Amino acid sequence: MPFEYLPLPGTPVEELDTPALVIDMAVAEANIARLQKWANGHSMSVRPHAKTHKTPMFAHKQLAAGAIGICCAKVGEAEVMVAGGVKEILIANQVVGSAKIARLMALAGEANITVAVDDAGNVRELSQAASVAGKEIGVIVEVDTGMHRCGVEGGAPTRKLAKLIQASPGLRFDGVMGYEGHVVARRDLEERKTEATAAAQRLVNAAEDLRKAGLPVKMVSAGGTGTYNITGSIKGITDLQCGSYIFMDGDYLEVFEDFAPALSVLATVISRPAKGRAVTDTGIKAISVDRGLPKVISVEGAKVAALSEEHGRLEVTGEAEKLKVGDKIRLLPMHGDTTINLYSHYACVRDGRLEAMVEIAGRGRSR
Amino acid sequence: MPFEYLPLPGTPVEELDTPALVIDMAVAEANIARLQKWANGHSMSVRPHAKTHKTPMFAHKQLAAGAIGICCAKVGEAEVMVAGGVKEILIANQVVGSAKIARLMALAGEANITVAVDDAGNVRELSQAASVAGKEIGVIVEVDTGMHRCGVEGGAPTRKLAKLIQASPGLRFDGVMGYEGHVVARRDLEERKTEATAAAQRLVNAAEDLRKAGLPVKMVSAGGTGTYNITGSIKGITDLQCGSYIFMDGDYLEVFEDFAPALSVLATVISRPAKGRAVTDTGIKAISVDRGLPKVISVEGAKVAALSEEHGRLEVTGEAEKLKVGDKIRLLPMHGDTTINLYSHYACVRDGRLEAMVEIAGRGRSR
Numbered sequence: 001m002p003f004e005y006l007p008l009p010g011t012p013v014e015e016l017d018t019p020a021l022v023i024d025m026a027v028a029e030a031n032i033a034r035l036q037k038w039a040n041g042h043s044m045s046v047r048p049h050a051k052t053h054k055t056p057m058f059a060h061k062q063l064a065a066g067a068i069g070i071c072c073a074k075v076g077e078a079e080v081m082v083a084g085g086v087k088e089i090l091i092a093n094q095v096v097g098s099a100k101i102a103r104l105m106a107l108a109g110e111a112n113i114t115v116a117v118d119d120a121g122n123v124r125e126l127s128q129a130a131s132v133a134g135k136e137i138g139v140i141v142e143v144d145t146g147m148h149r150c151g152v153e154g155g156a157p158t159r160k161l162a163k164l165i166q167a168s169p170g171l172r173f174d175g176v177m178g179y180e181g182h183v184v185a186r187r188d189l190e191e192r193k194t195e196a197t198a199a200a201q202r203l204v205n206a207a208e209d210l211r212k213a214g215l216p217v218k219m220v221s222a223g224g225t226g227t228y229n230i231t232g233s234i235k236g237i238t239d240l241q242c243g244s245y246i247f248m249d250g251d252y253l254e255v256f257e258d259f260a261p262a263l264s265v266l267a268t269v270i271s272r273p274a275k276g277r278a279v280t281d282t283g284i285k286a287i288s289v290d291r292g293l294p295k296v297i298s299v300e301g302a303k304v305a306a307l308s309e310e311h312g313r314l315e316v317t318g319e320a321e322k323l324k325v326g327d328k329i330r331l332l333p334m335h336g337d338t339t340i341n342l343y344s345h346y347a348c349v350r351d352g353r354l355e356a357m358v359e360i361a362g363r364g365r366s367r
Numbered sequence: 368m369p370f371e372y373l374p375l376p377g378t379p380v381e382e383l384d385t386p387a388l389v390i391d392m393a394v395a396e397a398n399i400a401r402l403q404k405w406a407n408g409h410s411m412s413v414r415p416h417a418k419t420h421k422t423p424m425f426a427h428k429q430l431a432a433g434a435i436g437i438c439c440a441k442v443g444e445a446e447v448m449v450a451g452g453v454k455e456i457l458i459a460n461q462v463v464g465s466a467k468i469a470r471l472m473a474l475a476g477e478a479n480i481t482v483a484v485d486d487a488g489n490v491r492e493l494s495q496a497a498s499v500a501g502k503e504i505g506v507i508v509e510v511d512t513g514m515h516r517c518g519v520e521g522g523a524p525t526r527k528l529a530k531l532i533q534a535s536p537g538l539r540f541d542g543v544m545g546y547e548g549h550v551v552a553r554r555d556l557e558e559r560k561t562e563a564t565a566a567a568q569r570l571v572n573a574a575e576d577l578r579k580a581g582l583p584v585k586m587v588s589a590g591g592t593g594t595y596n597i598t599g600s601i602k603g604i605t606d607l608q609c610g611s612y613i614f615m616d617g618d619y620l621e622v623f624e625d626f627a628p629a630l631s632v633l634a635t636v637i638s639r640p641a642k643g644r645a646v647t648d649t650g651i652k653a654i655s656v657d658r659g660l661p662k663v664i665s666v667e668g669a670k671v672a673a674l675s676e677e678h679g680r681l682e683v684t685g686e687a688e689k690l691k692v693g694d695k696i697r698l699l700p701m702h703g704d705t706t707i708n709l710y711s712h713y714a715c716v717r718d719g720r721l722e723a724m725v726e727i728a729g730r731g732r733s734r
């Protein structure tokens with residue numbers, strides 16, 4: 001692959017070439033500090049989900065602030081984090097199949113690795129690989145707390161799986177997790193409170209049930225950005241898996257403004273073909289649309305009307321009618337995680353100038 | 368970035384680790400041959416759009432079949448293609464700003480580069496950079512043939528811009544282009560015919576108008592996969608910019624089956640938490656949803672109900688109820704171009720076995 005041109009540190013943000021994935025570092029750092037401070041005040045631990053930033057540098061900022069470890073969604077992400085020096089990783093997903101499990105065992109020598117399971121066959125597959133490799137990994141049971149995606153029910157099904165883990169060579173039973181993904185972006189606070197509390201309570205009950213059965217439960221892990229202060233207030237939950245809070249995005253900002261937007265995409269106007277219409281160089285290959293069209297945040301009167309692959313069509317009125325070819329605008333993506341996954345580098349900015357172009361080493365690591 | 372584990376050539380497709388972006392090479396090659404054969408029979412040239420595959424290997428297959436050059440959407444894609452030995456490139460978009468134009472001039476020494484414009488200021492910016500660099504690039508006027516994205520109207524506005532190009536040092540006026548993007552995916556053939564014909568005729572008229580004004584018009588470039596045989600039948604059009612035809616996707620297969628699906632995503636069932644529900648490891652970070660949810664094509668009775676970032680939730684009935692953890696399924700993405708952009712490599716398969724893992728060198732090159 002040919003050289004990728006990267007701007008030098010110190011470059012003013014408005015001179016960055018586009019599309020650029022811009023992080024306001026002071027805002028991201030304040031978000032990290034804010035969640036940690038809240039957690040410290042509530043005797044809660046933070047285990048941030050690295051699927052959002054996919055980058056060791058940000059994981060280290062979270063750990064330095066006090067996080068007890070990080071979450072990953074895939075083995076490929078965990079490889080990037082381990083290579084970057086992270087030593088405590090929960091893969092909060094099922095890891096299935098011999099290829100991935102072999103890679104998991106390679107990591108287990110370099111970091112403390114825990115994975116989630118919801119299937120007995122998968123437990124046996126993990127145990128066999130760990131035994132052969134002479135490694136130990138932590139395993140937790142994923143409990144379905146109401147999202148109805150992965151996970152087993154609390155009570156007997158969780159107990160059965162936990163006992164199997166405990167009896168399996170090479171596996172260390174660490175506890176349970178549940179993700180209330182059906183609730184985290186609920187706009188109404190009262191609804192969010194009621195449902196997230198119910199979900200967290202199901203998980204805490206499942207943990208209590210295991211303890212009664214004589215199983216040691218260290219980890220009762222749950223929570224997302226939108227439920228940090230609800231799930232995080234439930235006695236018995238041990239740590240929060242929030243991810244998006246570090247940068248926020250348009251979708252979460254419609255839930256609350258407890259954290260501030262640190263992420264934006266800088267775009268250039270490349271065409272001004274008609275009154276009322278401007279076209280940018282930023283389409284769906286540079287900003288995700290799975291939670292809706294991005295918002296223009298740098299100028300009044302501009303609205304994203306449609307995105308094609310490499311074009312953004314804006315409707316412009318008032319102040320925005322003055323936009324001309326070459327002008328730059330800032331866009332707020334509705335979904336940070338999937339937008340970040342489109343880029344090779346962050347443009348990390350402080351006080352309006354580029355601090356560093358930071359490689360998104362976990363980009364595209366879905367295996 | 369740590370080592371990325373890649374499977375060896377000869378691996379059976381069903382043993383590939385997932386999510387995997389699988390190309391059936393025989394089907395892709397037949398699609399390339401089929402478009403070229405149609406074009407040869409209609410005295411039409413093919414200038415395939417490389418934004419779909421983003422990979423020199425596929426560009427070379429298209430050129431070897433008879434294509435006269437390729438299209439790119441961005442300078443970053445063109446850099447990849449030039450590094451891969453492609454010598455004839457049309458950047459079918461506006462290239463705006465000094466950073467990108469400097470890179471364009473660096474390429475101009477190694478390949479014949481032509482760009483589209485729709486703005487006088489952009490023409491002056493290109494001319495100044497070419498003069499300073501001592502390079503010559505080709506420039507064409509983008510005409511708005513009805514899509515109302517970029518482009519100027521035919522007639523006087525096109526004439527004015529063409530004359531400016533012709534008078535500008537370092538620029539070679541090459542002709543016009545128009546993209547009937549508002550029509551290419553129209554399901555109804557008669558509507559597609561009527562509107563694509565009207566669009567192509569607007570472009571041909573703009574070219575004729577330029578010739579009457581004494582301007583030489585070599586290139587009258589247009590067309591997409593869905594309009595190849597409509598736009599390609601209009602006298603005066605010189606070449607077709609089809610991209611998606613090489614692999615097809617779920618969306619284009621609802622338009623026609625003139626080309627066959629070569630692209631699929633292989634996924635693994637990672638959870639079988641309840642009757643009627645299976646969950647895969649393939650979410651929106653591994654398959655795009657901007658044109659809708661993918662379809663399960665390997666087993667009857669399975670339907671994608673929802674995708675989250677790294678999970679696919681399937682509703683399973685009948686035959687698909689037998690799916691178990693570890694089983695693999697094939698998904699047809701609704702949009703190939705944006706799905707491909709999520710991967711670092713193609714798994715190129717022939718006769719059911721891996722031929723090669725081919726790097727998608729243009730992945731994410733939106734600058």
